[in-house]
Amino acid sequence: MRNKFVCLLFAASFSMVSMAQDGDTTGTTPNAPARTITMYKMTDQIYMFKGKGGNIGIQIGEDGVLMIDSQFAEAIPEIVQLVQTLSDKPIQFLVNTHHHGDHTGGNKNMIFKGTIVYSHDNVRRRLVNQALLEESKEDNANFEKQMEKLREDGNREIAESKAKARVEEQAKLRPKETAFPLITFSDNITFHYNGETIMVFHVHNAHTDGDALVYFTESNILHTGDVFFNGKYPFIDTKSGGNYEGYIKALGQVLGMIDDETKIIPGHGLIATKADVDFTHRMMKALLDRVSFQYVSGKSREEVMAMKNLSEEYDAKGFGAGFIATERFIGLIYDHAKKKYGKLDRKK
Ligand SMILES: [Zn+2]
Structure with missing residues (x-):
């Protein structure tokens, strides 16, 4: 359980770092609190809010407001204020794409405002465990x-x-804290809201074991959560059920459900297209193959991490400039290969 907690802290610090690099904090007048959120209009009904944590998706309409992910608690007043500039309806539903603190940190504040939170079963389980750990x-x-x-x-x-x-x-303990996702799903769930069919899909063991993708079918907009980091090497939380091969498989599922017109809200980074997802999908497959080959050939972790040519075409595009630097990413893939091919290696 301790590992899970450390992981959350890790995920939280990750987003802080990525924020500092993104540098999109925009100050206003000296007396007003500094703005931390940049709003991107995608259609008349759908917006992306980009700030310190994971990207937020907002859908507005006649029925009310649906929100995807809640970033950090301290950002909620600004988020709510921004939503109010778009709609006078309440934020009725919030869908969590996974449990990490930079995507669920604002849950409690939203629940206190009357918002109903939806998540995969494992997201709720992990949030409950984390609260228990904190309390005890x-x-x-x-x-x-x-x-x-x-x-x-x-x-x-x-x-x-x-x-x-x-x-x-x-x-037998139950946490004193009660502000958790009220409705959970094990596979898929569909919202019929604001004139749109919104499909929420669970993908198995990718970034974590509780990932959900949210697809607005009429608007052709997909929120991927951290199953896709746009333009950076991804963090895969293997301590929370994430898996490198599962991640590749999930990206394949994403590619299967979108087309060239689809607009994608990634977990982190700017709005993307199918070509961006396709590039990351091919990058992941290539690096897994290349690093696994070096591992099976008997190269040490240090030797493989020093092989700049393995990832040069991705590094040239800035993939290693995020929180997960190139060497670290290669090292983590090496650890994955070692786990997978360990027995094969021992036979030599
Ligand atoms: Zn995450």
């Missing part, structure tokens, strides 16, 4: 101290049985 932090630290003392005093058996009882006790 102090308790856990005190318990650890007690255990240490027992062990020091030679009462190792008592410590072990207490630790076992503690695990059972904690399995």
Whole structure:
């Protein structure tokens, strides 16, 4: 559980860094709070809000407002204010594309405003676990101290049985916090809202194990969440069920559902087209193949990370200039190859 929490912090810090690099914070007058969100109009009904966290999708219309992802809690007042310039209807629904803190940080504030949050089952599960971990932090630290003392005093058996009882006790705990996605889905869900059919698809084990893609069928606009980072090497959260091959498969699914006219809201980066997704899909396949080949050929992690030619055509386009730098990305793919082909290597 600790890993999951670290992961969230990691994801949060990631978006901070990418924000600093994007440099799209626009100040207003000296007395007004600095604006952090840039609004992109995609159609009369659909907008992208780009700020410190993951990109937000907004759909407005006669029925109300639907929002995709909630960035960070501190951005909610500005987000709500911007929505109010577009519509006088309430933000009725919020769909989370996955659990990372830079996409769900504003959930609680939205729930308190009466918004109903939808997510994949695993997103809710991870958010609940994270809240439990936070709430029991102090308790856990005190318990650890007690255990240490027992062990020091030679009462190792008592410590072990207490630790076992503690695990059972904690399995029954429910967080005090209640602001979680109210409705969850295991596969797909469809909204019929503002005159549009909005299909939400779950893709298995890609960026995480709870990823959802949101497709506005009439407007031909797709929000990919972090299943697609536009123009940068992606972060794949293997500690939360993400998987390199699953990621490639998910990008293939994205390509299968869109055409050249589709406008894409990526998890991070600017509005994209099918050609951008196709490029990333081919990049991922090529790098996985190349790094796996080097691994199976017996090259060490350091040797492969130093091979600039493996990724030069992508680095030239700035893919390594995001939070996941080239060497790190190659190293992570090497770790994936090692996991996958480890047995093959040992036979040599
Ligand atoms: Zn993410």
